[in-house]
Amino acid sequence: MKRRWIAGAIGVLAVALAACAPGQGNTAQVGASDQGGEAQGGKAGGDKVTLSLWSWRVEDVKAYEKILATFEKSHPKIHVEFKPFQATEYPNILATGLSGAAGPDVAQLKSYGGLQPLVEAGQLVPLDGKVEALSGFDAKLLEGAKGHKDGKIYGVPFAYQTLQVLYNKKLFGDNGIQPPATWDDMIAAAGKLKEAGITPFAVAAGPDATWTLPIVHEIFGNARYGSTRFRDALLRGEKKFTDPDFTTSIKLIKDLEPYFPKDVVAVKIPDVQALFASGKAAMYPTGSFDLAPMLAANPSLDLGVFQVPPPPGSPVTTPVTPGWADGSFGVNAKSAHQAEALELVRWMATPEFGQLYAGELKQLSAVPGVTPSDPLLAEMAKNYAANGAPYTLLVDFRYGQPNGDAVFRDEVQKMLAGQTDPKAVAESVQKGVGQWFKPGN
Amino acid sequence: MPRWRVLAVFLLPALLLYSVFIVYPLVTALDYSFFEWRGIRQAGFAGLGNYRDLFSVYPYDQQLWQAFAHNALFFAGTMLIQNTAGLLFALLLFRYGRGKRFLQAAFTTPYLVDPLVVGYLWSLLLNPTFGPVNALLEAAGLDSWALPWLGDTRTALPVVIGVNAWQWVGFPMLLFSAALAGIPAEYHEAARVDGASAWQAFRRVTLPLLTPAIGVVSVLTFIGNFNAFGLVYAMAGSTGSPAHSTDVLGLLFYRVAFQEGGVEAIGRSSALAVLMFVFIFGVSLLATSYFRRRERMLV
Numbered sequence: 145m146k147r148r149w150i151a152g153a154i155g156v157l158a159v160a161l162a163a164c165a166p167g168q169g170n171t172a173q174v175g176a177s178d179q180g181g182e183a184q185g186g187k188a189g190g191d192k193v194t195l196s197l198w199s200w201r202v203e204d205v206k207a208y209e210k211i212l213a214t215f216e217k218s219h220p221k222i223h224v225e226f227k228p229f230q231a232t233e234y235p236n237i238l239a240t241g242l243s244g245a246a247g248p249d250v251a252q253l254k255s256y257g258g259l260q261p262l263v264e265a266g267q268l269v270p271l272d273g274k275v276e277a278l279s280g281f282d283a284k285l286l287e288g289a290k291g292h293k294d295g296k297i298y299g300v301p302f303a304y305q306t307l308q309v310l311y312n313k314k315l316f317g318d319n320g321i322q323p324p325a326t327w328d329d330m331i332a333a334a335g336k337l338k339e340a341g342i343t344p345f346a347v348a349a350g351p352d353a354t355w356t357l358p359i360v361h362e363i364f365g366n367a368r369y370g371s372t373r374f375r376d377a378l379l380r381g382e383k384k385f386t387d388p389d390f391t392t393s394i395k396l397i398k399d400l401e402p403y404f405p406k407d408v409v410a411v412k413i414p415d416v417q418a419l420f421a422s423g424k425a426a427m428y429p430t431g432s433f434d435l436a437p438m439l440a441a442n443p444s445l446d447l448g449v450f451q452v453p454p455p456p457g458s459p460v461t462t463p464v465t466p467g468w469a470d471g472s473f474g475v476n477a478k479s480a481h482q483a484e485a486l487e488l489v490r491w492m493a494t495p496e497f498g499q500l501y502a503g504e505l506k507q508l509s510a511v512p513g514v515t516p517s518d519p520l521l522a523e524m525a526k527n528y529a530a531n532g533a534p535y536t537l538l539v540d541f542r543y544g545q546p547n548g549d550a551v552f553r554d555e556v557q558k559m560l561a562g563q564t565d566p567k568a569v570a571e572s573v574q575k576g577v578g579q580w581f582k583p584g585n
Numbered sequence: 586m587p588r589w590r591v592l593a594v595f596l597l598p599a600l601l602l603y604s605v606f607i608v609y610p611l612v613t614a615l616d617y618s619f620f621e622w623r624g625i626r627q628a629g630f631a632g633l634g635n636y637r638d639l640f641s642v643y644p645y646d647q648q649l650w651q652a653f654a655h656n657a658l659f660f661a662g663t664m665l666i667q668n669t670a671g672l673l674f675a676l677l678l679f680r681y682g683r684g685k686r687f688l689q690a691a692f693t694t695p696y697l698v699d700p701l702v703v704g705y706l707w708s709l710l711l712n713p714t715f716g717p718v719n720a721l722l723e724a725a726g727l728d729s730w731a732l733p734w735l736g737d738t739r740t741a742l743p744v745v746i747g748v749n750a751w752q753w754v755g756f757p758m759l760l761f762s763a764a765l766a767g768i769p770a771e772y773h774e775a776a777r778v779d780g781a782s783a784w785q786a787f788r789r790v791t792l793p794l795l796t797p798a799i800g801v802v803s804v805l806t807f808i809g810n811f812n813a814f815g816l817v818y819a820m821a822g823s824t825g826s827p828a829h830s831t832d833v834l835g836l837l838f839y840r841v842a843f844q845e846g847g848v849e850a851i852g853r854s855s856a857l858a859v860l861m862f863v864f865i866f867g868v869s870l871l872a873t874s875y876f877r878r879r880e881r882m883l884v
Contacts, residue, residue, distance in 0.1 A: 261624030351822025407713045409827040410736020415714045545847035558828035
């Protein structure tokens with residue numbers, strides 16, 4: 145008797161819980177838990193509609209409040225609530241949030257491979273035909289907001305990142321060095337700096353830094369492996385990562401190791417940022433995203449940027465600025481206020497938003513025609529417009545497990561630890577992505 | 586009220602909590618592991634497909650065994666260093682009572698701190714560029730000892746095991762202290778009267794009577810080490826830096842489930858979680874019954 149009673153209780157519990165588990169179809173009711181009477185009032189009368197906007201930028205709350213205030217001024221019937229979450233937890237929080245009724249109306253979305261789980265689960269509204277301004281966006285950046293299989297656009301891109309070398313103008317001046325015009329100039333400059341007791345390149349390969357290794361590879365090696373032309377050949381299946389050009393581009397990292405900080409495999413990102421910001425390292429190969437933090441760490445830092453000159457033997461003989469779409473803003477398929485949510489993302493495709501975004505956050509806006517006010521960011525934008533190329537491991541090879549970027553970074557760290565060589569790194573990447581990547585689409 | 590109803594009323598709250606927070610997630614993971622996933626949408630029954638993927642898809646097929654081996658080394662190293670030291674400290678404190686309270690508190694303090702915090706603290710101490718450990722070694726003229734401790738594939742795992750032992754050594758020490766206090770003094774006196782040396786008395790009288798405590802410590806160490814995550818994550822990042830030399834199953838799970846974020850993530854990571862649970866649960870059961878048999882032999 146006792147047992148049956150307890151079993152019954154567990155049974156009831158299991159059924160109740162199963163009803164709110166993910167992956168079981170459309171158990172959640174649209175708008176069920178919306179704030180008070182606004183769910184009905186929004187459509188019927190003149191009441192204000194509250195949209196919730198989710199983001200992974202906890203540090204940008206103030207800036208977004210300012211940006212969104214401008215939107216609310218021109219859209220008095222919409223109030224937007226900005227709700228940021230911890231960046232590392234965000235993808236899971238968002239996937240769960242979009243499956244229930246308490247999710248966002250508009251959400252900040254990761255790009256490329258990071259977007260696909262949401263697209264394939266049918267959690268987002270396709271924006272084709274609904275946001276006209278998207279047709280004017282850069283095609284390279286729009287790729288980051290598209291469904292990999294259906295080719296539809298699921299978000300309005302908000303920013304892009306570019307990769308180049310930041311350098312300390314004062315250290316260059318003190319040592320009589322100019323921004324290099326050739327690869328050999330750059331190596332000579334690095335040697336000179338090293339002799340003067342300055343770390344030439346602020347590169348980390350420690351436990352928190354493996355994700356930066358593919359970035360370092362892009363900055364120094366993009367031209368060497370053949371840039372966009374090689375990438376297109378990869379996608380068509382005409383070339384593989386084991387190609388000699390790609391292998392040689394990996395070897396460049398190993399060749400540059402003497403100019404990195406000592407014991408680079410134990411060096412963390414905050415270490416190299418401190419080295420660079422305090423003037424103990426002269427060059428920092430990194431993304432545009434690092435400019436604002438560097439200047440925040442040391443406002444008196446006199447910085448310049450340069451694109452790495454193509455290494456000897458490169459198939460591409462002009463400098464390249466690799467880049468990618470950072471993310472986009474999309475609409476929840478279960479939003480109870482889709483009309484208003486679309487209104488918001490439409491505004492996010494206007495130069496008004498782009499200019500505010502670039503100004504407040506010191507990032508490169510993806511909206512066409514927006515120029516950054518910061519001269520260094522403007523130079524990065526100009527370089528990308530003239531010599532932009534996709535960071536292919538991130539842009540094209542994150543659509544399956546294992547993702548190309550993840551295999552590559554682990555193997556490059558292994559190479560710097562002296563446990564493998566460039567050829568084996570290339571073979572591992574090919575082997576990893578070869579398990580899911582089908583050329584030709 | 587009949588007796589069973591009274592019992593049920595008292596049992597129900599705990600049972601409810603246990604079901605919601607322990608049983609339900611476990612059953613869910615088992616359920617999820619048998620399906621194919623596209624994001625958070627189930628895309629059909631996969632049978633053992635996710636399990637097969639873990640053993641056949643590169644690089645998981647290699648990383649799984651490597652991480653498992655590191656967990657095993659972690660366990661062996663911890664038994665050897667942490668638990669031996671714990672027993673030694675307990676014996677010393679038992680034998681020489683002076684400052685016992687203070688030392689017991691001092692030894693157990695680190696385990697009040699979260700492993701993540703301990704990990705970050707030690708990685709700062711061991712930092713090759715700014716860390717005080719290498720600066721001290723160099724100042725003492727031991728330049729050749731100023732190694733990149735966490736950046737060398739040969740030293741990283743032993744250092745992590747050492748830091749883990751530093752944090753947890755107070756735990757076996759407390760358990761052994763309690764067990765030592767429970768051994769009647771007459772046994773020891775009788776052994777000495779029979780002419781046993783101090784070592785013989787320890788080896789033949791004390792150690793066998795510690796079997797229950799050794800059993801508990803071993804099983805808990807095993808469970809803790811095979812679930813290791815926070816400390817390793819803080820010291821070696823999510824990839825078990827450098828070059829996977831500190832990779833453990835917990836990190837592999839984290840990467841597959843959360844970090845690489847492919848559309849297949851939920852199925853594969855659930856399969857890995859189920860495998861880990863079955864292994865840890867199974868071995869713990871076997872070990873517990875083994876130690877119970879040994880205990881019975883004492884009586």
